[in-house]
Amino acid sequence: MKTDGAHQFLIMPKTELEDDAQYTIKVSEDQTSTCHLTVEAGTKIKVDATITGSPAPTVTVAQDTTELKPSARVTIATEKGTKAKMTLTIDKCGGMTWENKPKPPTNLRITQITPETVTLVWEPPTDDGGSPITKYIIEKRDTKRPTWTNAGTSTSSQTEFTVTKLFTGNEYLFRVSAVNKHGQSEPVETSEPIIVKHQFEFDARQPDHRYILEKRDTTTEKWIRVNKEPMKELTCTCTDLTEGSEYEFRVMAENKAGQSKPSDVSDKFVAKPPYDVPGPPGKPEPENINKTTIKITWTPPETDGGSPVTGYIIERCDVSRKRWVRVNREKVTETDYTVTELIEGTEYQFRVSAENLAGVGKPSEPSVTVTAKLPYDAPGKPKKPDVYDVDATEMTVSWSPPESDGGSPITGYILEKKEKSSKRWITASKEPLLDTTFKVRELIQEEKYEFRVAAVNNAGQGPFSEPSDAVLAKPPYETPGAPDKPTVSDIDATQMTVT
Structure with missing residues (x-):
C-alpha cells in the first residue's frame, strides 16, 4: 500500500485465488470502511480511497481480519496532503463506503393481468451501490415448478415490464433484480402468487352492459x-x-x-370478397393453323374461386420478342378462340386467364410453340422430264409426279422451256397443266430446247425438276442420200436405158 498524504493506494499485481476476501480500511480506532472484492486470478487490482482529516489520519488496510503489509505483491501508497480523490468516499454520516452491488428494487406490484400476460411495475432501489443501475432482470416461476426462469430485461429508466407467453389459468410468482457494473442485486419478489386470467368477467344477466x-x-x-x-x-x-x-x-x-x-x-x-380469383385454365391446344390465324382450345380452371367464371383473357407471345400481348378486346365466354392478325412464318405461344367477380386469376401454362403458316407445304419437285414425238416446230414432254404432295393434293403443273443457247426460262403453257404430258408447239426448227416442270398445290408452287436433255427441233425424217452412179444401156438413135 502506497501512502501519499491522505491518498492511499492498494495495488495487488498477479492476484491469486485466496485474494477473494473482504478488505477493510481503518482510519482510526472508530473509523473503518469495508467492502467485499471478488478478483480474477492473475489480474491486477487497484483500490483508491479518499480520506479527509486534519491532522492527516493514519490509514491501514486489512484483508478479512489480517492487516496488509507491503510486500512483493502488495503496494500501499499515500499521496501527501489532507485530501485526495478516490472511489472510496465519505458518506453523510462521516463513515466510509465502497462501490458495490445495488440494493433490491422496491414497491414491486402488478398493474394488469390478461389471460396471457402480466404487467409489473416497481421503483428503483434505495441504494444503487454507488454505481448507476444499468438494467433490471425480470424472472417468473410457475408455482407448479421449483425453478425461476428469465422473463426478460428492461433498461435502467424502464420500471414497467409486461411478461408475455403465460398460460391461462396457471399460477405465477415474479421477481425483479437491479444490475450495475458490480453485479446483480438480491431480487424483490411479488408478495403472493397470481392466476393468469381476465381481470373481469361479463355477467349477461346485468342489462346495463x-x-x-x-x-x-x-x-x-x-x-x-x-x-x-x-x-x-x-x-x-x-x-x-x-x-x-x-x-x-x-x-x-x-x-x-x-x-x-x-x-x-x-x-x-x-378485407376482401368472400371468394377468390379462379385458378389457371388448362394448357391451350393450337389447331386449324393457317398463315394469319390459329384457333386455340382449353379447359376451364379446376377451381372457380367460389365465384363463377365470367370470361377468359387470351394472350399471345411472339417467341422471338418474348412479350405477352392480349388479343381479345371483348370478354370470351367459350373455351375456344381464333387468334387473328398473325404474321406468316412467325412462331407463337398462347396462354389463357380466367376471370370472375374477384378479378383475373393466374394464366395457364403456355401452349406449345407453333408457326403461323398453312397446315401443309408446297409439293416436292417432279422427276426429270422426257421428250419425244419431235418435229420441226413441236415436241411432246412428259414427267412423273413428285414423291411428296406436301400434305395437299397437287392442283397442276407449270412447264417451262429454254433454248439451249439462252439462260432465260419461259412458260411453255398459258395455264397450269393438269396432266403430266404436254405437246409444246411453236418451236424454232433446228433449235435445241430444254424443259423443266414444277408441281402446284394449295400451299403454292414447289421446286422445279431437273432440266430435260436438250432436244433439236426438226422433222421426224431427213432428205434422202444421193443414188448410185447411173449406168446406160440399150442405146439407139432416139433412145437409151438408164439404170
Missing part, C-alpha cells in the same frame, strides 16, 4: 373506434374498410362503474 368495438389496420399502431355510441348487441358489422388491408379487432365492456380493459385481440383478417 354496453360494448365498444375498435379496429386496427395491422400496418399501424392506432386503434380506431367502430361504433360511435356503446351498443348492447354482441354483433357489429364493420364498414368503410379498405379492400386488401388486414385488420384485427378488440372489444371493451362499459357500465355505470366505468369501462373495462380491452379484450384479447381477434385474429387478423384481410
Whole structure:
C-alpha cells in the first residue's frame, strides 16, 4: 500500500485465488470502511480511497481480519496532503463506503393481468451501490415448478415490464433484480402468487352492459373506434374498410362503474370478397393453323374461386420478342378462340386467364410453340422430264409426279422451256397443266430446247425438276442420200436405158 498524504493506494499485481476476501480500511480506532472484492486470478487490482482529516489520519488496510503489509505483491501508497480523490468516499454520516452491488428494487406490484400476460411495475432501489443501475432482470416461476426462469430485461429508466407467453389459468410468482457494473442485486419478489386470467368477467344477466368495438389496420399502431355510441348487441358489422388491408379487432365492456380493459385481440383478417380469383385454365391446344390465324382450345380452371367464371383473357407471345400481348378486346365466354392478325412464318405461344367477380386469376401454362403458316407445304419437285414425238416446230414432254404432295393434293403443273443457247426460262403453257404430258408447239426448227416442270398445290408452287436433255427441233425424217452412179444401156438413135 502506497501512502501519499491522505491518498492511499492498494495495488495487488498477479492476484491469486485466496485474494477473494473482504478488505477493510481503518482510519482510526472508530473509523473503518469495508467492502467485499471478488478478483480474477492473475489480474491486477487497484483500490483508491479518499480520506479527509486534519491532522492527516493514519490509514491501514486489512484483508478479512489480517492487516496488509507491503510486500512483493502488495503496494500501499499515500499521496501527501489532507485530501485526495478516490472511489472510496465519505458518506453523510462521516463513515466510509465502497462501490458495490445495488440494493433490491422496491414497491414491486402488478398493474394488469390478461389471460396471457402480466404487467409489473416497481421503483428503483434505495441504494444503487454507488454505481448507476444499468438494467433490471425480470424472472417468473410457475408455482407448479421449483425453478425461476428469465422473463426478460428492461433498461435502467424502464420500471414497467409486461411478461408475455403465460398460460391461462396457471399460477405465477415474479421477481425483479437491479444490475450495475458490480453485479446483480438480491431480487424483490411479488408478495403472493397470481392466476393468469381476465381481470373481469361479463355477467349477461346485468342489462346495463354496453360494448365498444375498435379496429386496427395491422400496418399501424392506432386503434380506431367502430361504433360511435356503446351498443348492447354482441354483433357489429364493420364498414368503410379498405379492400386488401388486414385488420384485427378488440372489444371493451362499459357500465355505470366505468369501462373495462380491452379484450384479447381477434385474429387478423384481410378485407376482401368472400371468394377468390379462379385458378389457371388448362394448357391451350393450337389447331386449324393457317398463315394469319390459329384457333386455340382449353379447359376451364379446376377451381372457380367460389365465384363463377365470367370470361377468359387470351394472350399471345411472339417467341422471338418474348412479350405477352392480349388479343381479345371483348370478354370470351367459350373455351375456344381464333387468334387473328398473325404474321406468316412467325412462331407463337398462347396462354389463357380466367376471370370472375374477384378479378383475373393466374394464366395457364403456355401452349406449345407453333408457326403461323398453312397446315401443309408446297409439293416436292417432279422427276426429270422426257421428250419425244419431235418435229420441226413441236415436241411432246412428259414427267412423273413428285414423291411428296406436301400434305395437299397437287392442283397442276407449270412447264417451262429454254433454248439451249439462252439462260432465260419461259412458260411453255398459258395455264397450269393438269396432266403430266404436254405437246409444246411453236418451236424454232433446228433449235435445241430444254424443259423443266414444277408441281402446284394449295400451299403454292414447289421446286422445279431437273432440266430435260436438250432436244433439236426438226422433222421426224431427213432428205434422202444421193443414188448410185447411173449406168446406160440399150442405146439407139432416139433412145437409151438408164439404170
